[in-house]
Amino acid sequence: MFLLFFIMRYFFNKQPGSDEAQRIIRSEMAFLLEQHERWFEKQLQARLLREGCNFPICLARQSFYVFMGSELLHIVPDAQRSKLQSLLQNGSGTASATHPQFHHAIRFCAAQCPESGRLLALAVTKAIHSIMEEWRLPAEIFQEDLPAFRERIQCLAARLWENFPAYTGQTLALEALRRRLYLTLTTSLLSKIPLRQEFEQEFSSIPDFLSTVQTEHTHFCRLMNFCQERSPYFQIIVSRTFWRTLETFFLEHRASLAAEGVE
Numbered sequence: 001m002f003l004l005f006f007i008m009r010y011f012f013n014k015q016p017g018s019d020e021a022q023r024i025i026r027s028e029m030a031f032l033l034e035q036h037e038r039w040f041e042k043q044l045q046a047r048l049l050r051e052g053c054n055f056p057i058c059l060a061r062q063s064f065y066v067f068m069g070s071e072l073l074h075i076v077p078d079a080q081r082s083k084l085q086s087l088l089q090n091g092s093g094t095a096s097a098t099h100p101q102f103h104h105a106i107r108f109c110a111a112q113c114p115e116s117g118r119l120l121a122l123a124v125t126k127a128i129h130s131i132m133e134e135w136r137l138p139a140e141i142f143q144e145d146l147p148a149f150r151e152r153i154q155c156l157a158a159r160l161w162e163n164f165p166a167y168t169g170q171t172l173a174l175e176a177l178r179r180r181l182y183l184t185l186t187t188s189l190l191s192k193i194p195l196r197q198e199f200e201q202e203f204s205s206i207p208d209f210l211s212t213v214q215t216e217h218t219h220f221c222r223l224m225n226f227c228q229e230r231s232p233y234f235q236i237i238v239s240r241t242f243w244r245t246l247e248t249f250f251l252e253h254r255a256s257l258a259a260e261g262v263e
Helices: 002-013 019-032 037-050 057-075 078-087 099-112 116-135 139-143 146-161 174-192 196-203 206-213 217-228 234-259
Strands: none
Touching (some): 019 116, 037 057, 174 206, 174 217, 196 206, 206 217, 217 234
16 A cells, blocks of 8 residues: 555655645544544545445444554553543443544544644554455455355355344345355456456356356356466455445345335
């Protein structure tokens, strides 16, 4: 992530009082101090999309709160850390995921540390980088056997699903999701990597492959390996496609439940 290293170098090598440095600090502080959760989400999502990251915003927001909470504890003076920790925790003592608590913690940090603007601006950039690392799917998961791949899908889908307590107890059609992932990952890779002739030599026609892969997971693993060996953009393509497919499937399922009267 070139933006991360550019901004870090800029802040530590240039005069912190320069106009451009102050502009960046003001921009990032305005973002962090946004009180309305919906507007905050939109700004966070815009920052991620500029980096090509389409991580579901409900997951990105949680990760951002957790990462920034850790950074805040390093920014405030030692004597104020216990107070900050209380702001970042809910009644059960676990890390908070509510925007009002995050907002109060940012305001507290800004009031306690004269250098908070510069340090918080750097922390935002590092947080975006951390979320992008979470978003990127390791290529190894596409070489897992079928039971492990099913479990992987279930775990990632559950993370998204648990953000909506109203649907607790409702189940996702995970096998349908797995089959859709076969389709979307295959078509996305083949549309972005010019390998049609090589693909047909290796796997026959696309329709035949898509028919076979529904019952033979090993063919899917072969395709993933085939594409990874031939494109440096494999990880980006599969990450974008995977999360887009998962989120779209989830939204469709929510709409279906709503139509059935589940609220």
